[in-house]
Amino acid sequence: MIRETIVTTIDASGRAHLAPLGLIEEAEGWVLAPFRPSTTLDNLLSVPFATANYSDDPRIFAGLVTGRRDWPLIPAVKAPPPRLAAALAHAELAVVRVDEHPERPRFHCKVLHMESHAPFEGFNRARNAVLECAILITRLHMLPREKVDHEIAYLAIAIEKTAGPAEREAWSWLMQKRQSFYAEN
Numbered sequence: 001m002i003r004e005t006i007v008t009t010i011d012a013s014g015r016a017h018l019a020p021l022g023l024i025e026e027a028e029g030w031v032l033a034p035f036r037p038s039t040t041l042d043n044l045l046s047v048p049f050a051t052a053n054y055s056d057d058p059r060i061f062a063g064l065v066t067g068r069r070d071w072p073l074i075p076a077v078k079a080p081p082p083r084l085a086a087a088l089a090h091a092e093l094a095v096v097r098v099d100e101h102p103e104r105p106r107f108h109c110k111v112l113h114m115e116s117h118a119p120f121e122g123f124n125r126a127r128n129a130v131l132e133c134a135i136l137i138t139r140l141h142m143l144p145r146e147k148v149d150h151e152i153a154y155l156a157i158a159i160e161k162t163a164g165p166a167e168r169e170a171w172s173w174l175m176q177k178r179q180s181f182y183a184e185n
Contacts, residue, residue, distance in 0.1 A: 001025040004131055006060055007032065008051040008073065008081040009043035016073055016082055017043055020061050020134060023052055029111050030093060033104040044107050048095035049079040053087040056120060058130035060086065062170035065134045066177045078113040089116040126163035129155040130170045137174050140181045152178070 002022040009017050019040045024031040032050060034040040044050065055061075060071055072085035079092035093109035133155050136148060152175075159171050 003030075003052075003054075004061075004135075006053040006055055006064065006084055006087075007040060008053060008076075008083060009040050009049070010047050010081045011039075011043050012046045014080070018053075018060075018064055018069060018071060018073075018084070020064050020138075024106075026108065029096075029109045030091070032093075032095075032107040032109060033101075034107075035104055036102070041105065044095060047080060048107070049081055050093045050095075050107075050109065051076050051079055051081040051083045052091045052093060053084040054089040054091075055084060055087050056124075056127060057086055058127045058134075058167050058170040059173075060084070061131055061134045062173045065137050066173040068173065076113070077115065088118045088120055089114065124162055124164075124167070125158040126161075126167035126171075129158035129163075130167055130174070133171065133174045137177050137181075140178065145182065148178070 002024055004020065004022050007019050007021040017039045021032060021034060021040065024033060030052065032044065034044065073082040074085050076083045076090070076092050079094065083090040091111050092113040094112050095107045096110050097108040099106040133152060136151055140148060159167060163171065
């Protein structure tokens with residue numbers, strides 16, 4: 001199972017970095033597998049801790065994918081990387097083992113602390129569509145345009161039928177990113 005989260009890491013100077021990242025479930029905790037090259041990977045190698053932020057705000061996922069990186073953070077309890085102020089819950093993780101890989105090293109983590117901050121108020125198809133589209137947008141350079149266009153057309157149905165203002169704003173950011181990518185390529 002993979003759980004989509006926003007992961008906070010820090011560099012050696014303590015500067016925080018946020019990235020959308022799927023956590024891979026493991027009996028003892030979670031596995032983080034960031035791509036090479038990435039800031040998340042560099043940070044985990046330098047400071048082997050992470051904070052997994054569980055959020056249902058589609059703007060954070062879409063914002064990070066489209067360069068909107070300024071999201072409020074507050075200190076975590078037991079790990080150096082801070083947590084998202086808007087997180088519904090968070091888990092503080094410590095790296096216990098690294099499996100090297102040329103593309104995606106796997107950082108096996110144990111949970112140091114978990115905490116809930118706000119209730120989860122249910123599912124919204126538009127939020128799920130934004131999340132799926134955000135993942136798709138990160139892969140524009142790897143996928144044929146026809147496939148991207150087909151998937152976005154399908155995801156747009158959920159936006160049209162169930163989106164509120166937050167989902168529409170997040171969707172617009174993703175569509176702008178898609179348009180810019182294809183205009184440049």
